Amino acid sequence: AQSVAQPEDQVNVAEGNPLTVKCTYSVSGNPYLFWYVQYPNRGLQFLLKYITGDNLVKGSYGFEAEFNKSQTSFHLKKPSALVSDSALYFCAVIGAGANNLFFGTGTRLTVIP
Amino acid sequence: GAVVSQHPSWVICKSGTSVKIECRSLDFQATTMFWYRQFPKQSLMLMATSNEGSKATYEQGVEKDKFLINHASLTLSTLTVTSAHPEDSSFYICSARLRGLYNEQFFGPGTRLTVL
Numbered sequence: 001a002q003s004v005a006q007p008e009d010q011v012n013v014a015e016g017n018p019l020t021v022k023c024t025y026s027v028s029g030n031p032y033l034f035w036y037v038q039y040p041n042r043g044l045q046f047l048l049k050y051i052t053g054d055n056l057v058k059g060s061y062g063f064e065a066e067f068n069k070s071q072t073s074f075h076l077k078k079p080s081a082l083v084s085d086s087a088l089y090f091c092a093v094i095g096a097g098a099n100n101l102f103f104g105t106g107t108r109l110t111v112i113p
Numbered sequence: 114g115a116v117v118s119q120h121p122s123w124v125i126c127k128s129g130t131s132v133k134i135e136c137r138s139l140d141f142q143a144t145t146m147f148w149y150r151q152f153p154k155q156s157l158m159l160m161a162t163s164n165e166g167s168k169a170t171y172e173q174g175v176e177k178d179k180f181l182i183n184h185a186s187l188t189l190s191t192l193t194v195t196s197a198h199p200e201d202s203s204f205y206i207c208s209a210r211l212r213g214l215y216n217e218q219f220f221g222p223g224t225r226l227t228v229l
Contacts, residue, residue, distance in 0.1 A: 036220070043119070043206050044157075044220040090156065100147055101208075101218055105156045 002027040002095040004104035012110045013081045021076040021089050021107045029096025033074040035065055038088040038106075047089075050074060061085070081111045115141045117209050119221035126197055127229055134192045134224045136207030142187035143209030147218065148180075151204045163190050197228045 003026045013019045025031055032051050036044040048059025055067045065076045074091060088108050092101040116139040126132050136146060145164050149157040161177075163169040163184035171177045179201075181193040190209075194201055206223040 034218075041204075041223070041225065043117075043222040044208075046219065049217075099145075100159055100162055103156045 002093055002098060002102045004091050004093050004102055006089075006091055006104035006107045008107050009105070010108050010110070012112060014112050015083055016080050019078050019081040019085070019109065019111070021091075021109060023074045023076065023091030023104060024072050025074060025091070025093045026072060027093055027095030027098075031074075032094040033065075033067060034092040034094075034101065035059065035063070035074075035076050036090045036092060038090065044090065047076070081109075083111045083113050085109060086111045115139075115209070115211055115217075115219040117143075117207065117219045117221040119205075119207055119224050121224060122222060123225045123227075125227045125229065128198050129196055131193055131195045132197055132226060134194075134205055134207075134226075136190045136192070136209070136221050138188045138209040138219070141209075141211050143190075143211065144187065145210040146184055146190040147208040147210070148182060148190075148192050149206045149208065151206060151223075157206060160192075194226065197226070199228045202226055202228045 005024045034049045035047040038044050048057050050057045050067045058064045063078050088106050090106050091104040118137045120135045148160045151157050160175045161169045161171045163182045165184050169182035184190040207221045208218045211217045
């Protein structure tokens with residue numbers, strides 16, 4: 001079985017400050033991990049993924065995420081938040097042998113001007 | 114990057130009517146397409162997985178006779194909500210998997226269905 005946990009429903013951060021959106025996972029075998037962002041009334045936009053290789057993955061819009069196998073985490077980070085980063089963020093995982101993405105419950109990020 | 118489109122983006126219909134939603138991969142061939150449903154302030158719930166030329170695989174609890182999925186070609190999948198009722202009102206999102214790139218999924222912009 002595969003699962004994804006996003007422990008924070010809401011994250012507030014001041015503009016210009018670093019942001020972190022947390023994600024932990026549970027899968028059998030090696031995980032394939034993804035972050036997506038959703039703006040109001042829109043579909044999901046791909047931010048970044050970890051398949052293999054370097055644990056630090058860089059993605060779109062200045063976002064990055066670090067794969068930590070021992071902590072089974074894949075936290076999303078950005079050094080300096082923008083008001084336009086305010087959106088709903090989803091972590092997703094595909095476990096070994098699985099056929100589709102399994103999503104976390106989402107974290108709403110609000111960047112305060 | 115790969116683009117997935119959905120049509121319509123917003124539809125309002127009367128209870129008892131059927132609504133068809135189209136999902137197209139515009140610049141790539143999608144061997145597999147996925148249909149999700151998203152309730153307000155909730156995560157995406159996978160409804161079904163459709164492979165080109167074969168019957169869709171529905172998730173547990175999803176009525177296959179109510180949510181008809183057809184994956185007629187490598188670039189088109191349709192979801193038909195039959196005899197729609199107000200409880201079917203939701204945001205429906207399709208996703209297409211890029212052929213040859215393991216498990217990379219690209220998402221459409223979504224369709225908001227409101228059943229009166």
